[in-house]
Amino acid sequence: MAEPVDDALAELALVADLDHDRATRRGYPEAVYCEPKTPDQVRIVAAALRDRAGATDGVPPVALFTRASDEHARAVLDVLPDARWEPQARLVAWPPQPPAPTGGRVVVVAAGTSDLPVAHEAALTAGYLGRATDLVVDVGVAGLHRITRHLGTLRAARAVVVVAGMDGALPGVVAGLVAAPVVAVPTSVGYGASFGGIAALLTMLNACAPGIGVVNIDNGYGAGHLAAQIAAP
Template identity: 50%
Template structure:
């Protein structure tokens, strides 16, 4: 349930279409519905392979402005289908993160109106409302290039960081933003950054993604005025310790105004960016 659904329910009470008792019961049942009450898009009937271990938070959008997102890694297919079917309502699609290709294709079969972006490991159950007209779906599957400017710009140090960057880009598009993407402009060839500085300086917020020594966020934070969210990645040789060296470097950035999320957490950076811009 989000504010729009709640307003519609209260209007129904005011118009006499719903009794206060029925409305109260709907609100009480909504916050943590178990998926045994979910409906599949094909049949509008209770799915046969629901998993009662999945407990859904239907009030998260009311509390935080962003509905529950399904973390796909580690879930079996019954849990995935139960979670998506339980959360998906008209006008309020579901985002699933960290999906392998087989599970993504399986969800596409079960929810044929959805989209799966293998590079970003993201699935969306249906096109969200409010995405700008003309976009080829929130994930724009198969898109070979992205604009290099926008209200939010995602920047990568290396091309190996692009999967994490695409997780951030896809999540931002799911949330209704049109981010720019600038890739492969790390400190090993810092001259590559210079042509993009006007667009980066004009952005309201930057998401900067880097592995290895994780230096790019500190460099950019010293060049532009926009707040910056740094994302360390697990890209690097042995002493990078799976992204820990980049994480520590970003936490110790010389330039002020750098916030840091967890290793490889493109989704978390996008969610934080959207919250900051919504204020």
């Protein structure tokens, strides 16, 4: 009779080729992008991660399942029942507790409440990659005075992630106030002429303040990962 680990590996070969050595090679583990996958495919990947951790008797590297639906989350929790499910960020993390923070602080700024799902994804990603993280919310340019209340927090950061939809102007404002690099995240929030985040993306790419890097629309994971690398010890 085949061992459970062998069964899991046989199933995995039909779904994915996990890069188990990425954490050793790059310092950060592989993430699992759930959105185009079926719940069964995500369950197979989660089982393979669990079985590999058990076979090596080691502390598993952090596994992040991004863009997870409720069905994806249930599939992960079936085999990793202690995993942490954050529905607003659409992210599942295992083990459930982030590592002790090292390096510099990452501050994530959300222009509006509608940008919070992407901002939470960025903040959780940076936290699970080992950075102390703060979240500043609802400080968009419609009430620009609000950002000045948080200057102490912003200026203490090693990296700042700014998440904004609509006109996407906030990253340029923040970059003019702080010395740290700014990772700008356009979101798909906005009315028709925002074109699903393209207007915000173009604004961020054309910001006149130096020190801004721009990730893809709604890419909170990519922003949090980049900020964690910038703030590494």
